[in-house]
Amino acid sequence: MKHTETIPRIELSKEGIYIDGHAVVLLSASLFYFRLPRAEWRDRMRKVREAGYHAIDVYFPWNFHEPEPGQWEFEEDKDAGAFLRMAAEEGLYVIARPGPYICSEWDGGALPAYLFTRSGMKLRDNDPQFLAETAKWYGRIMPILRRYEYGREGTVICVQLDNELDFYACEDPKGYMSALRDLARAEGIGVPLIACAGQGDLFRASGYAEGIVPTCNFYPDDVQPDFEEKVRVYQQRLSKLDYPLLVTETNRSHYLLRRLLVSGAKLLGPYLQVSGTDFGFTNAANNWGDPLAMLTSDYDFGGMISPEGHLRPEIHEGRMLGRLISTYGTGLASGTPDEATAQEIRTSGIQPGVLAGPHVIRFPQGGIVFALANLTGVEAETTVSFDTGSLRRTLPFRIGARECPFFPLGVPMETWGYSGVLEYANAELVWVTLDQTTSERYMIFQSDHQTEVCFRFERGSKVEVTSDGSEVDMMNEGCRLRFIHQDGSRIACLTYEDGRRLFVAVCTRDEALRLTGIRQGRLLLEDRIAWLQPAAAPVDIAWTASELPPDAPLFDQTTVLGKAPDHLEYYGIYRGFGWYEAVLAAPTGDGYCGLMLEEASDIVSVYVNGRYEGTHVPAGGICYLPGKWTGQDPLALTVRAEIWGHTNFDDNRIPSIRLHSTKGIKGVTAVRRIRRLTDNWRFKAESTDALLSEAEKGDRAFAEGTDDASWTVIGWGAWMDTAVHARGWYRKTIAISEDADAAILHFRDLQCTVKVYINGREHGVINPRNPFLRLDTGERSLTIACEVNRHYASSAGEILLYEGTRAEEWTLTGGEEQAFWEHAMASMKEASTILLPYPLRSGGTSWLHAVVPDSNHGRGWRVRVDGKNLKLTVFFNGRVAGRLWTPDSSERPVFSGGDQTSFLLPGSWFAKGAENRLAIYAEAVERESDGILRLLEFFPVQS
Template identity: 35%
Template sequence: MTETTATAVRLGPSGLVLDGGEQVRLCASLFYFRIPRQAWASRLEAVRASGYDLVDVYIPWNFHEVAPGRWDFEGRRDVAAFLDLAHAAGLRVIARPGPYICSEWDGGALPAWLTLDPGLRLRQAEPRYLAHVETWFDRILPLLAEREHGVGGAVVAVQLENELDFFDCTDRAGYVGRLRDLALRHGVGVPLIACAGQGDLVGATGGVDGVAPAFNFYPDDRSAAVEPEVRRYADLTAGRDLPLLVTETNRRHATLRRLIVSGAKVVAPYLQASGYDFGWTPSVGNWGDPGGFMSHDYDFGGYLDPVGEARPEHAEARVLSAMVRTLGPALARAMPEAAPGAYTTDVTTSASPSRLLLDGGGELLGVPNLTGTPGTVTLPAPSAVPVTGAVAPPVPGDAPDVVTVPLPAETCLLVLRDLPLARYGLPGTLRLATADLVGAGPDGLVLSAREAAAVVLGTPGPGAPAREGAERPFPGAASDALTPGHTAPVELTASAGLAAPVPGSPVRTTLAAGDATWTVVVLHPDDVGDALPAPPPAAEPVPIGTATRLALAPRTRSTTRYDVPPASEELGVFRGRTHYGADIGGLTELLLQGASDIVDLTLDDDARPTLARFGASTLVPVAGAHRLEATVETWGHANFDDSRLPALRMGSLRGLGRVWSVVGREDVSALWEVAGEGTWPGDPAPLRTLAGWSSTRSGSPITYRRRLPVDGRSHHALRLDGIDGSAQVAVDGVTHVVAHEDPWITLAPGEGTELAVTVPHRPGAALRAELLRLEPLRGWDVEPQPDAALLKLATTTASGHQVTLPLDLTPGDEAWYDVEVPAGGLSLRFEGRQIRVSAYAAGELLGRVWLDDPARPRFTGGDPTRIWLPAAWNTGAVRLMVRATRGEESPLLGRVRATAVKE
């Protein structure tokens, strides 16, 4: 740590303090690896225009170590250049180098080859894993330390790990402590943080000294419990003399306002600046049934869409940013508290509203409307100072007791009360404002609102005490400047109902009270800050009805013989696909275990429906066939750790998995003893069918035991049909968890003589248990086809002939096509059914789409039907690899539609 860095950046109760400046800070996630390098500068400027002053930047390990020991920090992987551009744009960076990042990115950024080392345990204080992490940190941390704020760079914090509280780390303190020590060894001097994914701050940080907790908080935007939950975490961090850092949360500014008014000092919605996953980089995640493929289009509705166009939330960002800057240190130092009875509404609002007590006087109250219906809010009106020892001079007219203003749907008003204005060079106090204060100075007040609002200003009248710097306390409190027998000063007030402004036409008014005058301007949110150019009208898509089918083979068909099918990663296929072939003459049925992600099987010349079952065990009838061919494409590696399906486990490998020939079957559903701790049958134990014991004790765990008819020489697999949720299965005393989605247990020779199955009792339920005897299928011809091989084909010159779309294709057909496209940035959409398309340009895989196929899994994230061709990569043509799949109808490749996009 340098002296300069230590004084330039610190964490304190008021937040992330930069060069002594205290301010609540808004932070946008912006990922260089999801944007072409040519668009980095413009995307950073678009974030800066929103008023946010921070960006958080994941740095994916496997984006830079593309193969074991092969590093790439050039071109669009030049993260140093990106950080320098962020600094030039006036933005500061929270760097998040992992080692694990999640981010719905391939493997959560953990390299796919790590678990090829037997016994290596991911995200643990385990020597082999930590040795790999150290190699990564040796590369990335010096780069970050050289670019810290205070030494001429943008980095103001470094996050170690990510949401560790979701993961079963056995020694959190040892693991996070090792990461901290590596950061310090490399001279990182800015604050180190670790984020909790589900609120477990010790689970995220290990309780390690020098690592501050942060929180990723994703509420339902309409939840009435947001405020009390956030206040609880604000209290927890305040007790540690730290600020509440919300390092990920929802995008809507109505929710962000609720977080700020409840005590958050850094708020980083994920993902305000959307992007796109080029290459084989989306993950296979647990956002499905239970699994899902993350789309290449990476978009959760943030204020910038994947190609950089602004959405309406960009205006809301500019308003909230301006208000945060205007209130400055008073807001940063403010303390939250519950505000029961602070207002009434005619719509659903918070169960426990929050307000902030501003440093130096005043308060900020949050008033959310959690419905889709406009309503009103009624607030107590500012009142006169109570009289002590005398009668107040008469005041003309009766002041109203309440103020009622519109409360738009799905919003959160931030209502200011009793804000002293001397700090802005203005007289008096802002007694009430239901519009956002986005600017203040000697020339007056600037507010912003979409609807009608109210403002009340006050100044001391005759008889005010002359104490230097005295400020009147909140309404309802007696001034300590008064003494018995003296009259209280009379406050002179001026109020106005402010009409709703329209874009380009601010509402202006001048208010006066006594000798004080105030100019008040009310802007429409669209007029606050530097609005980005409005997106042009949606362009009409250009249909493309011809293509050139190339005389270019999809693969070499050069194979190597293996005894059993190796994992793709064992062959160096960390991204791409692997081809397998084996003779199956005389076999009747195969059991595939762990096959993932996209598995295309062909029996002789008959293409079968695609399998995309996340590694779940699958029976494949093969009677009468002589040859099995399989192409297995990696969509991505799991970014989370979900035990329900094999391919959703973090660190799981890809490929065809284990392939068995089924040589015997036996129903073993009967003859189970009902016994075990916590059950209630007598002795001797009854014999029942599996899960067939009947009792009134619904929901209680019941254990069923029996010996299985295994021969001691063969492999076996036990299938438990009918599991609801999961079951515990003890094999010879070793307990496994079996899920409904993959209800199989594999038994090695000699295993399974003693089995115990524990399931919750459900009256009337029963499980069917079947034991399969297995033999491994041996003798495999294998061709690896990693991403480099596919990219080479995508740039190979080849002749071809023109075809007219649409094309009727045969299941199993696979071919390369060239398609001419218009100039500029484009969204490409494909018509058809039972077709998978991979699109290439400029030496990159642009993305993949899968059209209308019963075998297609759920896609999550952004738009799975779109491929983005950035303008900088458009050479006038796109190369497509098209594969036809078997389904309910014949495969059809329809027209391509190209729509111009403004980048």
């Protein structure tokens, strides 16, 4: 497939994808080099090819290659060029997706975290600052992609710009995408440029910018009844623009891929058929939870190849679909949906909602295939009536549970080098191939019931038909074959007058899935691929542990922050941990009744005077920790903050899943008192007409300028309105206590949204997921004006005012992957021998050490953890292998992605002739209970 002379023409037109003038349907598997050790790249590529796939799509994550500003890395596991060269050697087309934003449940969607600290920058928009930074990335990655374009040294056939932009509030999609196009072309990219729509808005995804082909990502329920109808809408819309339907992402089931194929898709891109691991601190946070979720280190959605490289049964379905695509060749590749013909094919004898279809693809050279998708979990029987070239025929069809077979009608045999027409069959033609010993051609159908196949030949043709017991009806200009499996009748032979022979065989669906070829007329079948996890292997490991001061930083280099802290990224910490330390003024009088953690994220563990106050996941907002502190001495405060991952989405419900969100903490307030602000608010209800008129004046008329002397006096949230959607204004003036230098509003039990103005200035929008708002206490008298928007009967809750004293004298100590490993190795000097189970007191931290034998023939281990109330950061030979949080802690967030109970030790990470060291940073994260690590089970990775 490698070309080195002139660049051939790659065309994308409404008819399809043309490479070197040949129409192709591309079956593409996501394969991400940055989630696999380099030593495993070729293995995965070969498994993709063996699964019937012709292409891979691959992201190129910007922050993987630029971990620090200006520090570019393209060596070893980051050698993108080597990956592309390998793909060309393995005969795989490549769809390259360099961003700048990639999503992919990757840290920040691959945007470097330093961008989030740039004031005024609009990410993913036609913004000069952002485009200038993107140009630096494109200047590094695009020359690599250009070198490995199809026709040069590789097989890159198209380049995607950005990713699912229609999920993001880009103000100028056309300008932004045009700018990315120009940057890519300036770097010499010559292949087609594409842009995928994540939720179907082609304009917001591509801007319809000239020279950029919009593509679609579909993630339906696999058995959505009218899915084909939706897909055809986009196929027709794109056809009017002279573009093919390219499905760059969709579900992993080949059943759904078949439904897409018969709807006119020319690129089938199931997302994550090849799983991997987010090694290092590369996880993301996103909105797959309620609404927050942390992404697991194990990046596995159940695709056909596991993170270890084990094959799953779905790989058989991929192979069969790949053969179907290659069997029909240019017919499918340049065919178009034909709804009129589909309506002429009638099904009967089946309940509504059982089958989707028939749906038809018409071939340019003549003939069609039609598909019937079984939407249920049981076999469906139906009678199908259709027209052949000379008569109307009615046949029984059986469609297996969750199957979507393709049936031929009137397909010219020239497709396979013979004269005549494949008139019809009530079985799926799955493969036309050669016998490995005789080089004679076999046409193989798959069916689990009585099968009828009919051929028609040109007038005057002489074709002899012999069979191994199957019924043969010779007709004018044709023959009809009936295969009855119960009698073992499976093969017939068509002998043409020139002596060539075509064997027609029918096998069961199970045989079709396991079919590898034909030798001397016999089907070659492999055993069903269904990798079963073996039993845990006995691994001889001696454990040691070094317990750590839980409230002390692991590292020495401390930055003095002064009166107030900021998030970690502002101090150059983009992944890993930071230890914030501060002083709280002595809790005089009645003392403190709680702590307010301000803009805290992702995971924060709090210690006051060495006492553990819990581990929390505040989601970037304000978090209240009740407690009691009294005495005459200042309090020492430590907050250990972990960046689990920058969000790969943009969601405004909570701060930590905004795309620009940063991590760490921006302050702590020790609460002296809590005041209820329930009574005697001035209230003004607004009708729809009033809303329209006030919208023209601006909201400040209510926030500050309007005289509220005539307004209703009422308790907070007490106004009842019969409107379905009601808006009203509440206003109240309060005085901040003299001994408070911090004040925070809490809209407790809120069920609506509230826009808050303080002394006439907009201060923020509150929602039920983020109900706190810090006030500016520079002024002691504050007029609070709240615009409340709620649906009928939804509650405005109650308002509380927290007053207190802010912590000061802040310092910060931070560390990333390498610093942790160095500390782990240094801590071994103080380690003591332990046995599992290993207990760890509440709030405690410890390094656990072991040497792992390379006793699995260099293939590595999947290690399953059994423990309670623990968070673990696992290092192996200097690298983070995984991060886990045992599933029983009360503060544990939602996790999504793959397995959160195990981690992978890749075989290629084992050093030859040296000790292979495992170091686990363990944190006991439950405030009321100790942690315990009971057991680690080692399961061998198989080849």
